[in-house]
Amino acid sequence: MKSIHQTISMVSLGFALLIFNPALxxxxxxxxxxxxxxxxxxxxxxxxxxxxxxxxxxxxxxxxxxxxxxxxxxxxxxxxxxxxxxxxxxxxxxxxxERGDTERAYFSASGGKSRLDISALGGSIPTDGILQSEVVEVNSWKALADMTDAEIAGKFVFFNRAMDPTEVEVFKAYLKAVDQRSLGAIAAAKRGAVGALIRSLTLSKDNVPHTGAVSYDEKVKKIPAVALSTISADRLSAALKADPRMILSLELKCRLLxxxxxxxxxxxxxxxxxxxxxxxxxxxxxxxxxxxxxxxxxxxxxxxxxxxxxxxxxxxxxxxxxxxxxxxxxxxxxxxxxxxxxxxxxxxxxxxxxxxxxxxxxxxxxxxxxxxxxxxxxxxxxxxxxxxxxxxxxxxxxxxxxxxxxxxxxxxxxxxxxxxxxxxxxxxxxxxxxxxxxxxxxxxxxxxxxxxxxxxxxxxxx
Amino acid sequence: MKSIHQTISMVSLGFALLIFNPALxxxxxxxxxxxxxxxxxxxxxxxxxxxxxxxxxxxxxxxxxxxxxxxxxxxxxxxxxxxxxxxxxxxxxxxxxERGDTERAYFSASGGKSRLDISALGGSIPTDGILQSEVVEVNSWKALADMTDAEIAGKFVFFNRAMDPTEVEVFKAYLKAVDQRSLGAIAAAKRGAVGALIRSLTLSKDNVPHTGAVSYDEKVKKIPAVALSTISADRLSAALKADPRMILSLELKCRLLxxxxxxxxxxxxxxxxxxxxxxxxxxxxxxxxxxxxxxxxxxxxxxxxxxxxxxxxxxxxxxxxxxxxxxxxxxxxxxxxxxxxxxxxxxxxxxxxxxxxxxxxxxxxxxxxxxxxxxxxxxxxxxxxxxxxxxxxxxxxxxxxxxxxxxxxxxxxxxxxxxxxxxxxxxxxxxxxxxxxxxxxxxxxxxxxxxxxxxxxxxxxx
CATH class of the missing domain: 3.40.630.10 (Zn peptidases)
Structure with missing residues (x-):
């Protein structure tokens, strides 16, 4: 608590400032x-x-x-x-x-279907029934560019570039990775892919898919695009290492109205x-x-x-x-x-x-x-x-x-x-x-x- | 991405700094x-x-x-x-x-007992069975000082001064209020109180009591001290306004070993x-x-x-x-x-x-x-x-x-x-x-x- 004397002094000081220094x-x-x-x-x-x-x-x-x-x-x-x-x-x-009432993805693993946590990206087209195909994983645009059309055509492209945890600002790590989500479907479709699977844009390791908008180019065939939780992305990556010819199934009933x-x-x-x-x-x-x-x-x-x-x-x-x-x-x-x-x-x-x-x-x-x-x-x-x-x-x-x-x-x-x-x-x-x-x-x-x-x-x- | 040329320039610059400015x-x-x-x-x-x-x-x-x-x-x-x-x-x-297996507090309200959310403060003595008494609420040390011993003796003192939400640092709001928790039991006991009830030190309005250490003075009678959730504190305050002679019951089985x-x-x-x-x-x-x-x-x-x-x-x-x-x-x-x-x-x-x-x-x-x-x-x-x-x-x-x-x-x-x-x-x-x-x-x-x-x-x- 200030004493009354101090308060008066401060008021006087404030008054002095008003007289002598209008800017202050x-x-x-x-x-x-x-x-x-x-x-x-x-x-x-x-x-x-x-x-x-x-x-x-x-x-x-x-x-x-x-x-x-x-x-x-x-x-x-x-x-x-x-x-x-x-x-x-x-x-x-x-x-x-609208997302619709069905979105699911799985691959066949030893002992049965292995379900992946997915969310359709906002604006994605649906699949026509269940879409089944092989998967190619890429961790950079260069990796995609270095592949032949034959390696990509008819397959899912799995964009698995993780956000960089060493960035001081997580927002920057996001900005460095978000191009996969926004542009992945266009880039993959240009090379003949049938779908785009995107690692969720988060530093968390969990089973939660993170959606966001996907862009399409009117001159390029639209393909379905989904986000995978980071745990599902890691699991899919491991499964692909074990069996690169593995088949992934995807079903989306989302729709653009x-x-x-x-x-x-x-x-x-x-x-x-x-x-x-x-x-x-x-x-x-x-x-x-x-x-x-x-x-x-x-x-x-x-x-x-x-x-x-x-x-x-x-x-x-x-x-x-x-x-x-x-x-x-x-x-x-x-x-x-x-x-x-x-x-x-x-x-x-x-x-x-x-x-x-x-x-x-x-x-x-x-x-x-x-x-x-x-x-x-x-x-x-x-x-x-x-x-x-x-x-x-x-x-x-x-x-x-x-x-x-x-x-x-x-x-x-x-x-x-x-x-x-x-x-x-x-x-x-x-x-x-x-x-x-x-x-x-x-x-x-x-x-x-x-x-x-x-x-x-x-x-x-x- | 920096070009190789830029990188070389930066290395040269770094070298120049090494030569000319060791501090940098x-x-x-x-x-x-x-x-x-x-x-x-x-x-x-x-x-x-x-x-x-x-x-x-x-x-x-x-x-x-x-x-x-x-x-x-x-x-x-x-x-x-x-x-x-x-x-x-x-x-x-x-x-x-040790906290023990029992800590409860309630007052009699229309229609029955009204339970309060409490936690004994760390170090508190237990009650001897159920301690029942009237309650006086204070919102400042001055309010306590202004009361007569007769107004306090034999009662609970309820320290209900809230943390100040307008402090820029919540930590400062805590420091301004924590004296109730640490010193409330001593101050109340000096005036003849039988227990100290402390509003929890949080800006949240919820039913969670927040404990913390209570101090005792070897020269002053020890009395039981508990924290009330902020919602319970508000409820108790309202009840006291309606009926200042209301009886509060407290039972603590904590013990010092x-x-x-x-x-x-x-x-x-x-x-x-x-x-x-x-x-x-x-x-x-x-x-x-x-x-x-x-x-x-x-x-x-x-x-x-x-x-x-x-x-x-x-x-x-x-x-x-x-x-x-x-x-x-x-x-x-x-x-x-x-x-x-x-x-x-x-x-x-x-x-x-x-x-x-x-x-x-x-x-x-x-x-x-x-x-x-x-x-x-x-x-x-x-x-x-x-x-x-x-x-x-x-x-x-x-x-x-x-x-x-x-x-x-x-x-x-x-x-x-x-x-x-x-x-x-x-x-x-x-x-x-x-x-x-x-x-x-x-x-x-x-x-x-x-x-x-x-x-x-x-x-x-x-």
Whole structure:
């Protein structure tokens, strides 16, 4: 406890600073306001209640599904409760894919069938009944390129390149391996393969397959594509070493349906000084169909909405217009983000910064920023304000899928950066459930984002 | 991928630096060695296997128990496998306390007994049968001081001050509240109370009581002391508001037994250049009897032992003597750490630094260091080397219970600093189990500690 005497001294000191150093006083005013934001977020449970409502009442919400539409209605309603100037839907047409009721794979081993843990990749075509064939394993693109067409044609290509555990950032290990999942089916089909089997993108050794989007090329034959759990991948690899002519059977009943109308959900607080200049933060409404979409991107959704609640509670009206943009369909083509950027251009909007949270909602370390050197310098100056909260790490990098369509349309693209130790253990799998979430971590990230919106909306960016 | 040309240029550049700037080349050599340490820890699963062996084969291991002695034998055996110069036991006498088979508390509410979730605090005396009395709730020391003896005498004092959720560091919120648990029984007994009921030290709202040591004063009557889950604490508080004369019943069959002989476990690699100068890292062998002691301090144990494995694998012999010290009885008096410091003094040992890991094994952010200004400057210079691994946050603070007896005997007291968002959700409770652990986080912390030992053992401290 400070004595009254000390408190008076500090007030006097603050007053001296106000007279003699307006810049310092400004920093002090910002730090006071940011402290208010953190206090408001940390002492309240509303955001955590929102997340539990989302994952338990709606659950997984793959783009195009009824659950995704429920999420639209829910998010609009929650944000309206925080009294922004406006909440509206932005229509967007999205693809629709269903996993179906059957997905299984096995190979014949001594003593019977050996079942593999698989999940169809999102967007995969089904098999026509049971697809049976030999398997060739590759651990690099070069290994695939070095094979003859005859070695590949009519077989499954098994992409078994593991994520590199020695990368400091697990996210980088993911980025180094994700091309197998996104492009494996095209590369394999070009060489005449009948299916693509992808080692799950996780450092965990377990029996959980991790899905994700597969890309097809309209000029290349589509082939079914599935993720294998890492244990199944190791088992398949061992079985192939024992018997390279071994037959694998795959059955998928997933299907691509007609595209449907869906929506982005947008909330807006008009800026009092520069209403034409827009700062957004957001996350994606859709999730994969496995798990609950708690971490990806339930946490980002509730963190974004929390800014409205906090600004409302603190009676804070920003100088520039602030938007929460909740994008539909990040996981399967980012159609929502593309539409948002298209409308922004059509309407001649001036976007200062677009920010997103899609890194799992774990302990916030700072921000990944793509911006010009002058704006970047501003962020680095602000870093001090976030270091108090362990979130002062500003790195020059673009990470957000939903931000890509706004490249060159906004002065800065910003992603909340979180500790990534745990993300890929659960990512795109049935393990992405509420029990993996820590409300405190989600809160610290939400406060960091709201504080960043405060600064950008107040000062703008160069 | 870098081209060969680029690689040659970089080698030439490196060579130029070697010629013209030995200091830079030195930093480079350190960063190369530290990278080797991280790679060795991250690519290997031994440490995680050690942790699983500890928690599943031995489990909780309260000081003085058979499980604690098994832990001594196990830790010695694991460390011997890593071929240090010497592994030995250091005898220490420790108190022994058992929870017993009964602990229950309830109050009479409309419609019957309302049960409370409780755990006796470690070291608490039992009740003599069922102890029944009224309850007075206090939320501060001042509130207790302001009451008359008549208001307190013969009653339970219910210490219901909650941890402050707005603290940036949860650890600080814990430190601000832990005095209720450690000193509440003494303070209440001085005023004539018959028992102390303590709100669990966690930000979680759940039905899990969190234990921990209670202190007694030989001059003050000992009274039973228990922790209540936060939900039970809220429920009791509400019930007291409805009926301040309500009777609470408590029954505890815990007991304090005779002290027993136990051991610290110490492994040593002799320094090749300054064998008399000692750098230690360590953790505590004992845990509470609830949960598995996975996070507290299983992670610290295996992280400390991992240094021996890594140095052995890399063929690294330090310039100064390096010790792993695994302390017995951190949780109930730190008798092991006291004995270690006593022996160090008796033997006239020269301790450069003592380091510990006892913050849960979560994502490592850096180190808390208590040292003189010159040594602190060295740590801050080294911070750059750790920033690459997100562990460059050096803060001046002393945190480790097991380090206290070495104060003024070593130039630096160092604690691994970890993200503390999750620690107090599980701390000292049945939730402290392996499933809360992330092996990647444990690995990053172990690598940071080994890297710090490398630097101190190479350069010493001023």
């Amino acid at each position: 006083a400004q920093v002090d005013a910002d730090s006071v306001m940011i402290r208010k934001i953190y206090t408001q977020v940390l002492k309240d449970h509303t955001m955590d209640q929102n997340l539990r409502e989302l994952v338990y009442k709606i659950g997984p919400r793959i783009s195009g599904s009824a659950a995704a539409e429920q999420t639209v209605v829910w998010a609009k309603s929650v944000m309206e409760g925080y009294k922004p100037d406006r909440v509206y839907l932005q229509p967007v047409t999205v693809p629709r894919w 007609s595209p449907v109308r869906s929506n982005n959900v947008i909330a807006e607080i008009k800026g009092w000084e520069f209403p034409q200049e827009i700062v957004t933060l957001g996350a994606h409404l859709d999730s994969w169909d496995l798990g609950q979409g708690a971490s990806d991107d339930g946490t980002g959704l509730v963190q974004s909405m929390e800014m409205l609640r906090v600004f409302n509670q603190l009676g804070f009206r920003p100088a520039r217009t602030v938007r929460v943009v909740l994008y539909m369909n990040e996981e399967a083509g980012a159609h929502g983000a593309v539409e948002y950027a298209r409308q922004a251009t059509l309407n001649g909007e001036k976007h200062i910064a677009v920010m997103e949270s899609d890194a799992g909602g774990f302990a916030a370390r700072g921000f990944r920023v793509e911006a010009g050197s002058k704006a970047l310098k501003q962020f680095r100056q602000w870093a001090k304000l976030f270091e108090t909260y362990k979130a002062g790490d500003i790195q020059l990098e673009q990470r957000g899928i939903d931000l890509v369509p706004m490249k060159n349309k906004a002065l800065a693209l910003i992603s909340l950066d979180c500790d990534d130790s745990r993300l890929f253990d659960i990512h795109h799998s049935r393990l992405d459930t509420y029990d993996k979430i820590n409300p405190r971590e989600v809160a610290m990230g939400a406060a960091a984002m709201s504080a960043m919106v405060l600064l950008i909306s107040k000062y703008g960016l160069q | 080349a030195q930093v480079d050599a350190d960063s190369v060695m530290i990278r080797k340490i991280y790679t060795q820890v991250l690519k290997d699963h031994t440490m995680d296997q050690n942790l699983r062996e500890l928690v599943y084969k031995i489990g909780p291991r309260i000081s003085g128990s058979a499980a604690a002695e098994q832990t001594v034998v196990w830790a010695k055996s694991v460390m011997e496998g890593y071929k240090p110069d010497r592994v030995y036991l250091q005898p220490v006498t420790v108190p022994r306390w 005779s002290p027993v002989r136990s051991n610290n476990v110490i492994a040593e690699i002799k320094g090749w250049e300054f064998p008399q100068e000692i750098v230690t890292l360590g953790a505590h062998l004992d845990s509470w009897d609830l949960g598995q002691g996975a996070s507290d301090d299983g992670t610290g144990l295996v992280q400390s032992m991992e240094m021996l494995r890594v140095f052995n694998q890399l063929g690294f012999r330090p310039a100064r003597t390096v010790r792993v010290v695994l302390y017995m009885n951190e949780e109930a008096g730190a008798h092991g750490a006291v004995e270690y410091a006593r022996q160090a003094t008796l033997n006239g040992e020269k301790h450069i630094a003592v380091m510990e890991s006892d913050a849960g094994g979560f994502a490592a952010r850096g180190f808390r260091v208590e040292a003189g200004s010159k040594a602190l400057k060295q740590f801050r210079q080294w911070a750059k080397l750790f920033e690459t691994y997100k562990a460059g946050d050096i803060q001046l603070e002393q945190r480790g219970i097991d380090l206290v007896p070495m104060k003024n005997k070593a130039l630096a007291l160092i604690s691994l600093d970890c993200d503390d968002s999750r620690l107090f959700d599980i701390h000292h409770s049945r939730l402290d189990t392996y499933d809360k652990i992330n092996p990647r986080e444990v690995a990053m912390g172990a690598a940071a500690m080994s890297a710090m030992v490398l630097l101190i053992s190479k350069y010493g401290l001023q």
